[in-house]
Amino acid sequence: MKYSGWPESGELVVGEVDEITDFGVFVDxxxxxxxxxxxxxxxxxxxxxxxxxxxxxxxxxxxxKVLDVDEGSQQIDLSxxxxxEHQRKDKIQEWKNEQKADNWMEVAFGEDLADERYRExxxxxxxxxxxxxxxxxxxxxxGADALEDVDLDEEEIEAIVQTARENVSVPYVNVTGYVDLxxxxxxxxxxxxxxxxxxxxxxxxxxxxIDLEVTYVGSPEYRIKVRAPDYKTAEDALEEAAGRASxxxxxxxxxxxxxxxxxxxxx
Numbered sequence: 001m002k003y004s005g006w007p008e009s010g011e012l013v014v015g016e017v018d019e020i021t022d023f024g025v026f027v028d029x030x031x032x033x034x035x036x037x038x039x040x041x042x043x044x045x046x047x048x049x050x051x052x053x054x055x056x057x058x059x060x061x062x063x064x065k066v067l068d069v070d071e072g073s074q075q076i077d078l079s080x081x082x083x084x085e086h087q088r089k090d091k092i093q094e095w096k097n098e099q100k101a102d103n104w105m106e107v108a109f110g111e112d113l114a115d116e117r118y119r120e121x122x123x124x125x126x127x128x129x130x131x132x133x134x135x136x137x138x139x140x141x142x143g144a145d146a147l148e149d150v151d152l153d154e155e156e157i158e159a160i161v162q163t164a165r166e167n168v169s170v171p172y173v174n175v176t177g178y179v180d181l182x183x184x185x186x187x188x189x190x191x192x193x194x195x196x197x198x199x200x201x202x203x204x205x206x207x208x209x210i211d212l213e214v215t216y217v218g219s220p221e222y223r224i225k226v227r228a229p230d231y232k233t234a235e236d237a238l239e240e241a242a243g244r245a246s247x248x249x250x251x252x253x254x255x256x257x258x259x260x261x262x263x264x265x266x267x
Contacts, residue, residue, distance in 0.1 A: 002033040007076065011066045012087060013037070014095040015078075017056050025056055027064060027078060030095070037076035039064055045081050056080070063088040094131070100167075101132035108163040109156075124151045125160075136160065140168035141209045141229045174227050175234040178262060179242045180220045183254030191252045192220075199224060199245035210237050221263060 007013050007029070015027035015037065025044060029035040045055045056062065064078040083091075105118060122132060128150050129135040138146035139161045147157045179199065183191045199214050199222075206212055211227040224241050228234035239258070246256035 003031060004033050006035070006069050006071055007032060007066045009066050009068055012063055012083060012091045013066060013078070014061065014063055014091060017058055017060045017062060020052055020056065020058060022052070025052060025080070027062060029076070030061075031098075035076060037064065037066070037078040039078040039080050043067070043077075043079035043081055061092075063091045094133075097133035098131060101136050104136050104163050104167055105132065107167065108159040121152065121156065127151070136164040136168050137170065140164035140170050143208055170229060172227050172229060173231050173234050174225065175231065175238050176226075177224050177238045177242060177258060177260050178217065179222050179224060179245050180257040180259075180263070181222060181245060181249050181254065182220050182256075183249055183252065185253055188254065191249060191254055194252075195245045195248040195254070195256070196222060198248035199241045201241065201244060205240070205244065206237070207233075209233075212237060212241055214241070217262070 013029050014031055015029045017025055018028045018036075019026040022041075024038055024040040027037045027039060029037055041049055041052055044052055049055065062080055063083050064080050065082040067077040067079050067082075069076050105122070106113065109118070109121065125132055125135040125147075128147075129138065135147070135150075139157075143165075144157050144161050147160065150157065152160075181192045181195050182188075183195075185191065196214050200206075200212060209229055210233065213225045215223045215225070217223050222245075224238055226234045226238045226241070228237055242256070242258040246258065249256050
């Protein structure tokens with residue numbers, strides 16, 4: 001997707017070097033439709049430059065910082081030297097992600113999707129997310145719930161969710177905690193089983209994007225493993241699972257202790 005507007009001063013942009021002159025480098029901006037910027041020779045690299053071609057070549061993809069935009073004269077001034085290596089890598093990755101999202105739009109809605117409709121769908125997503133890639137990633141993790149505030153119909157949302165889940169590699173984290181369960185009553189074993197079932201929860205307790213597993217370690221200790229898209233979600237789910245087990249066993253006269261590390265070194 002190419003933006004039809006203008007970049008802002010201070011923004012990092014990705015472009016392709018399409019012409020080199022003695023006074024600087026012309027860069028075709030890949031993210032902006034019909035936009036071309038000039039990087040003066042003094043902004044190509046630090047220090048004195050004898051030959052610009054020693055630093056860039058035609059066809060090279062570069063990341064540049066926008067120094068100034070003059071819409072009246074259709075001029076965009078760029079700096080390549082003001083972009084450090086960390087910024088360059090992050091911007092290139094962001095650009096690649098948006099290229100992926102652009103391809104996913106075609107998968108979801110077909111290659112013959114009209115440009116105007118493409119823009120309408122993209123703008124609806126961008127009204128709720130920072131980028132198209134973010135919207136597809138959220139759809140892959142949370143399903144249709146992630147897009148409930150997006151101004152699209154059910155069929156369009158379903159197409160995005162299905163495409164996202166077939167194509168997006170979702171980042172996941174794993175966290176582990178432990179809960180000790182004790183119940184002195186005659187039916188204590190059954191009560192502990194009920195507490196473990198409570199910890200595992202049901203579809204109302206566990207969101208679709210979370211995997212939760214409770215396993216036996218050694219009496220009275222039980223392991224709770226959670227797999228989730230991010231640490232906060234995982235930690236919250238872990239504590240909630242332990243809380244459900246504690247509430248269940250406490251209600252029948254038992255006790256529970258939640259801890260993050262094993263009490264015993266050996267399994």
